[in-house]
Amino acid sequence: MIDLSILLQIVWTGLSASSYAVLFAVAFSLVLKVVKVWNFAQAGLMALSFYAMYALHALLGLPLLASVGLGVLITIAASVFMDRFGLQTLRNRLSPNLTFFIFTLVVSEFLAYLLAMIFGTEPVALTQSIMSGVNIINGIVISNWDIQALCITAVLLALLYLFIAKTRDGQFMAAVADNPELARFYGISVKRAYLVTFVISAILVTTGMYLFGTRASVIPNTPLQMMLFAVIATLLGDMGHIFGAALAAIALSLIQGLSIFVIPSQWQGLILYVFLFVTILFFPQGVNFKKFKQLTRTPKTA
Amino acid sequence: MEYLVSLAVLIGIYVILSSSFNLIIGFGGLISIAHPIFFALGAYTTGLLAIHCGIHPLLAVLAGGTVAFFASMMLSLPSLRISGDYLLITSIGFQLGLLEVIKHLSFTGGASGLGNIPNVVDGSSRSTVFAVVSCVVASAVVLIIRWLLTGPYGRVISAMRDDELAFSALGRNAMMIKLALFAIGSGFAGIAGGIYAYYYQYISPDQFEILQSAMLLTMVVVGGMGSHLGPVVGAVLLLLLPQAISFMNLPPSVMAPLQGVIFTTLVIIFLFWRPQGLIAPAQRQAQRKP
Numbered sequence: 001m002i003d004l005s006i007l008l009q010i011v012w013t014g015l016s017a018s019s020y021a022v023l024f025a026v027a028f029s030l031v032l033k034v035v036k037v038w039n040f041a042q043a044g045l046m047a048l049s050f051y052a053m054y055a056l057h058a059l060l061g062l063p064l065l066a067s068v069g070l071g072v073l074i075t076i077a078a079s080v081f082m083d084r085f086g087l088q089t090l091r092n093r094l095s096p097n098l099t100f101f102i103f104t105l106v107v108s109e110f111l112a113y114l115l116a117m118i119f120g121t122e123p124v125a126l127t128q129s130i131m132s133g134v135n136i137i138n139g140i141v142i143s144n145w146d147i148q149a150l151c152i153t154a155v156l157l158a159l160l161y162l163f164i165a166k167t168r169d170g171q172f173m174a175a176v177a178d179n180p181e182l183a184r185f186y187g188i189s190v191k192r193a194y195l196v197t198f199v200i201s202a203i204l205v206t207t208g209m210y211l212f213g214t215r216a217s218v219i220p221n222t223p224l225q226m227m228l229f230a231v232i233a234t235l236l237g238d239m240g241h242i243f244g245a246a247l248a249a250i251a252l253s254l255i256q257g258l259s260i261f262v263i264p265s266q267w268q269g270l271i272l273y274v275f276l277f278v279t280i281l282f283f284p285q286g287v288n289f290k291k292f293k294q295l296t297r298t299p300k301t302a
Numbered sequence: 303m304e305y306l307v308s309l310a311v312l313i314g315i316y317v318i319l320s321s322s323f324n325l326i327i328g329f330g331g332l333i334s335i336a337h338p339i340f341f342a343l344g345a346y347t348t349g350l351l352a353i354h355c356g357i358h359p360l361l362a363v364l365a366g367g368t369v370a371f372f373a374s375m376m377l378s379l380p381s382l383r384i385s386g387d388y389l390l391i392t393s394i395g396f397q398l399g400l401l402e403v404i405k406h407l408s409f410t411g412g413a414s415g416l417g418n419i420p421n422v423v424d425g426s427s428r429s430t431v432f433a434v435v436s437c438v439v440a441s442a443v444v445l446i447i448r449w450l451l452t453g454p455y456g457r458v459i460s461a462m463r464d465d466e467l468a469f470s471a472l473g474r475n476a477m478m479i480k481l482a483l484f485a486i487g488s489g490f491a492g493i494a495g496g497i498y499a500y501y502y503q504y505i506s507p508d509q510f511e512i513l514q515s516a517m518l519l520t521m522v523v524v525g526g527m528g529s530h531l532g533p534v535v536g537a538v539l540l541l542l543l544p545q546a547i548s549f550m551n552l553p554p555s556v557m558a559p560l561q562g563v564i565f566t567t568l569v570i571i572f573l574f575w576r577p578q579g580l581i582a583p584a585q586r587q588a589q590r591k592p
Contacts, residue, residue, distance in 0.1 A: 038390070089574060098333050099573060101390060102519060105335070106569045109516045113562030120555055224512060228398065231391055266406050273399030280381055280392050 002261060005139040014257030016146035019153040021249040023208035024226055025233035026157065027201040029245035032234060034177045034197040041082055041104040042205060042230070044111030046223035049075040049206040050213050051115050054126055064127070072206045079198040082107060088191070108224070115220040123217030130215055149211045156207060157246060160200065164242075169196050229272060235279045307429040311501055313541050314436025315494045318443045320521040320533035322490035325447050327519075328528035328583075329456075330483040331463040335515040336377060336393035339400050340370035340488035342510035344495025346410055349419045349505055359422045363496030370492025371485045378484040382477060397515070401507045415506025419499055432501045439497065440534075443490050448530050450486075459483065513562065520565045524572050526579030535580050540565065 024046070031039040052074040057067035086107065090099055132145035164170035169192070175183040176193040184190050212218070212226070230245075233252055237244030252275065259271050323337045344366030351362040381392040405413040423431045450456060462469045462476050470476050499505050517540070525536025544561045552560065572579060 095577075098327070098331070099577070101333055102523060102569065103573055106516070106519070106566050106573070109513070110563065110566035110570065113559045113566060117556055117559035117563060225398070228394060232395075235391070269402050270399060273395045273402065276392060276395035276399070277380060280388050 009140050010257045010260065011254060012140055012142065014254040015250065016149055018250045018253030019149035020208040020211040021229055021253055022153055022246045023156065023204045024230040025245040025249040026160070026242055027204040028227065028230040029234045029237065029242045030197055031201050033242060034173050035194050037087060037100055037104065039104055040101065040227070041107040043223040043227040044108035045075055045079055045202065046205050046209050046226065047115050047220050048078055048111050050209040050218050051119055053210060053213065054124055057126060068206065068210050072203055075202040075206045076199050079202040080195060083194055083198050112220040121219050123219050125217045126210065126213035145215055152207060152211065156204065173197060232272060232276050232279060236283065304429060307433045309541065310433035311429060311436050313538055314433065314440040315498050316521065316537040316541055317440035317534050318490055318494040319518055320525065320537040321444050321447055322487040323518045324522045324527060324533040326484055326487040328522060329451055329459055329463065330480060332480060332484055333390040334393035335390070335519065336397040337491050337518050338510040338514035339397040340374060340491040341495040343373050344370045344492025345499040345505045346404065346416065348496035349416050349499040352420050353418060359500060363493055366496035367489045367492040370495065371489035374485045374488035375481065378481055382480050401510060404507045413507060415504055417504045419503040421503060422500055436497050439493065444530065444534060517565060520569050523569050524579055526581035526583065528583035529579065529581045532579050532581040
């Protein structure tokens, strides 16, 4: 018989752990939806944002908040640079999908190698201690980090929803995502839409790495595994439906946590790969989250 | 001298790997990066058969190739029937997932690796024998792939890669061609794994991670994707290049990432300034002629 408090504890821990996974999944899904690129460079950008914050805070002694702010700027600069001088060149040449894939993957690995050369491969965290204060509510341990992570994620998702639904840039992004040629015909700057997409993606990625880096240690290759999670969530959450990817990331995190009841802990890592195959085989176009259509629907006015 | 002979063994193995990878990605147009896992399956099959069954090395290496050949279908059958992009994503998951399994199984040696693979060549000429074997097998693989692609079957492959819709409209089965290409390429990688296991007598999951995929991709892109000799040139060049850096006497913690930085920089440079690689595919060369 499963103890209810243990069950609730696992659900809570899974939910809080899904916070950064949601941000990575939404960032990946957003670029896929608007720019139409499987952005595997996201793993490298995740590593870059983490080590930028680490260098500024842990090595140079800047306050954490300032380090996060500068980390965001560095990641935005790297993302925009990659889009303008890399992806844009490939788009102009009408390069095949394979070239885009090789480019994004290689950028990711280049950054991982470069960071390993500079910072080494010893695991490091953003703060000296990754322990956080805890509160016990009805027998469930709720850490301050959990509350902070869930609040930050919820606020960012709400802001993203408002941005897409209410601002002109957001609506232009939606128009470009639907049909870039038609959007261009109506005078919308596709390049600007791509730029805004990468800026938002960089903000989400850096915030996700801040949350992860204050809870666990990182090596330059850690983000690759985390990005695979984002890819699976994107596939599961109805490809290109940004908030579907977020829901899928939460579901995946909970399933991974709850799997402890049925399989030994050392095999938990495999669940992700099983999901990947099941998704590809049975849900190649993703799971249709009808209940959340309001969130995923594209704004009609552009 | 021993050092140069060991390098020749490695060059032979990587020529097999890069040429077979080029068959899949360059000629077949199948976007997969899981080639190292078939290399691993070949190495582990050969290693386990050598340790537990003591069968003839030739049979063990062939068994490694056969396991890789059939295992490739576990990846290609579900993902190829949907679309090309899915193969890429599933290939990453397949590679990392199988490595995760290998890391947790006791009979494969787990994360610490599989050691005590029996030595099949004794004496001072051991490396020379392996160098000859690996280079002969590499030449055979390059020639087989060339023979496969220059005949009628090669024209079928080119037609499928250039316009799959038109190819299917002519009543041809593109899926079967893709499956066959993927299986043949993976089978060759399994054979390379067998030679690798016998030569080094120790294998571990870390040797077959995504970084290995990056290295093979670099060899193919720099050498010339879709050309017969490109991957051979790419493999030789990228195995010789790190030797030049080794004279800089840098610490190992810097050396390995530096090699990675050089590899990835080369790929980026080639993608933008010479996308056809060092040796352009024959078709493109022909197109350039007036």
